[in-house]
Amino acid sequence: MLPLRLTNTPAALGNAGRSWRGRRLMGSPDNFETLDDILIEQLRSEGFVCSLPSRAILFTEGETARGVHIISKGHIKLSISSCEGRVLILKVTKPGEILGLHNCITGAAYEMTAQTLQPSRVTFVKREDLMGVLRHSREACLSAVEQLGRICHMAYVEIGSLNLSRSVSEKLARFLLSLSAEPSYSEKNCNDAVRVDVDLTHDEIAQAIGTSRETVTRALASFRKKHLANLTRSMLLVQNSAELEKIAGMGAARSEPAVARAYSKKCGPVSVAASRPLSARWPAPQRNGTRAS
Secondary structure (H helix, E strand, C coil): CCCCEEECCCCCCCHHHHHHHHHHHHHCCCCCCCHHHHHHHHHHCCCEEEEECCCCEEECCCCCCCEEEEEEECCEEEEEECCCCCEEEEEEECCCCEECHHHHHHCCCCCCEEEECCCEEEEEEEHHHHHHHHHHCHHHHHHHHHHHHHHHHHHHHHHHHHHHCCCHHHHHHHHHHHHHCCHHHCEECCCCCEEEECCCCHHHHHHHHCCCHHHHHHHHHHHHHCCCEEECCCEEEECCHHHHHHHCCCCCCCCHHHHHHHHHHHHCCEECCCCEEHHHCCCCCEECCEECC
16 A cells, blocks of 8 residues: 555634534625535545555545545546456546545445546545534535536536547547646646646546547647647646637537537437437327327
């Protein structure tokens, strides 16, 4: 196991502090706090901070959920693997996300492996402390529901993005933009290029966007030649975000409902799980007491 370096935690947030934060959330006109702020601050007061090197493992697929990890700094790779050794990267997280929340609430084992892609800082909170916070704080409980709903929504968006993207270049552009979107761990230089320190290989990018390593290498070479983006072993440099957004289809401001309508018009309502029209699985609704054939 990798050694963890612990730092001081904000233990001063007691019950009085929590109730004050709740009152400010509910009634103060100058309130700038969100439910996420409430949950994260309360959990941080119960946990301890870990500073981790690149490629450190937070938890592994199939491991019993011991607690949640709140990401304060760094990229975390979430991946699953098959018994044949194939790996699929489900997501690269950003600061502010809570890993393992639904596992701790349901008692299910971790479905994926979490690994840092750069020096990171996380707060670990034991499962029993998490459940205590949720039982005693209404705002924290609402925030947990909001977090779980956001995770579900983003899963739908990612599935749609991968399946509806027309090319590898579009998928790759979306992936690179997502890595450079968080200002807390990216920085701009004088040419408006965005630099992100991240330890990411071509093979891992291929696992994230559902293609081969060779295809990713060719696409990255094309981006580098056009001065759009450049990826080295430890750093991503996004040189032209506007052009990448056009390639990714973001410049057209294509909304999710519009995408859904276009796909529905093409082949009818769709079940994502079954990847086929719902009409093929359920009969048409009844009309005037009779079932349409």
